[in-house]
Amino acid sequence: MRKGILMGAAASVEEVDIQGLGMQERKNLIERLVRTAEEDNERFLLKLRDRMERVGIDNPTIEVHFENLNIDAEAYVGNRGVPAMTNFFSNKVMDVLSAMHIVSSGKRPVSILHDISGVIRPDRMSLLLGPPGSGKTSLLLALAGKLDSNLKVSGRVTYNGHDMDGFVPQRTSTYIGQHDVHVGKMTVRETLAFFARCQGVGTRYDMLTELSRREKESNIKPDPDVDVYMKAISVEGQESVVTDYILKILGLEICADTMVGDSMIRGISGGQKKHVTTGICNLQLN
Structure with missing residues (x-):
């Protein structure tokens, strides 16, 4: 659970400590999983779902x-x-x-x-x-x-x-209001990372433990990048992985290190603030 196979430079393969992933390693991982948000995100989500369904674990649904x-x-x-x-x-x-x-x-x-x-x-x-x-x-x-x-x-x-x-x-639904209320002096990355840390890993660790057990019993080898991602978001201290993912799919990478801003501080645009709010709501449901 603490180790994973990560592709390095020049297509090299190395075993890494999940809790020791650096900024560049996280960036490379997200780039391989979701190179283009509009095209690759759905494919990535299907990979997550297929990995669970192969061993008989159904994604929870709400009606x-x-x-x-x-x-x-x-x-x-x-x-x-x-x-x-x-x-x-x-x-x-x-x-x-x-x-x-x-x-x-x-x-x-x-x-x-x-x-x-x-x-x-x-x-x-x-x-x-x-x-x-x-x-x-x-x-x-x-x-x-x-x-x-x-x-x-x-x-x-x-x-x-x-x-x-x-x-x-x-824990399963959220309402995105008309007004985006954020701390103006925090950057976009800091805002999302703060909410990710507040949410913690929840039940993801227990789910991944059961998933790994069933894969070993069935002799199934998971996709290395998907495996590293799922392990990273399931351990304490690697909230930056899911933060980087949210920044990628919502198109916030360009302003990740810009202050959100408010009526007194110049910051990101109104549309980008709405994306930040959407990202926070997404983190609340993870």
Whole structure:
């Protein structure tokens, strides 16, 4: 588990310590696996899947069901709902008086979603369309388990038949919002590496141990590059491998060592920030 076969210079082959992979070795590994993200990434992912399926290990899949989902809120309507400074303070005062049962809050019930049902099946891409204000964002937040606690929710959302109380949707789904919130003084590489370290290796080590055991029993030799990659992302201290992979497939290599930036610090473009957010969400699901 700690050793791997890595192609060196001039097509030489050498055994390496997975925990001792250097920056150039990681770069060469990712370059061989995914030379062109648009063309090679799918081929690489198929190699990962095929390696597991050859020994009878199925990739976990998630099927999401939502039944009779209702989301309701109480909000100020009309002129009271306009985001103005005077309304902000007057609404705060009304909230306090309402909490003391002195006056009614003046809020009106608003139905965001009403009796929505559907299924999101694995290995498929679903497109959600609707006019502004139709509840698209609220539906996605409900499925990701990130709805505001002040909203009134009824109905049922299940992941593989498990209710939200018995399942952690944040480990299998994520919501990419409209606003990209990052630490402006960190570079793109540092941002992704930080999230990779926070996530840890999870269950990947146990899965790879079982995979290696079955391959030995079946006398199957894995692809050397795929084997090194899977071992590297399954041991502590080699989070840079998955970071380099994310940088490659999202086209962020060109700005990897540039600060993300914010309103006060010049950094990467808005599109690149969205790619960084997507990369972070990808790391959360690994």
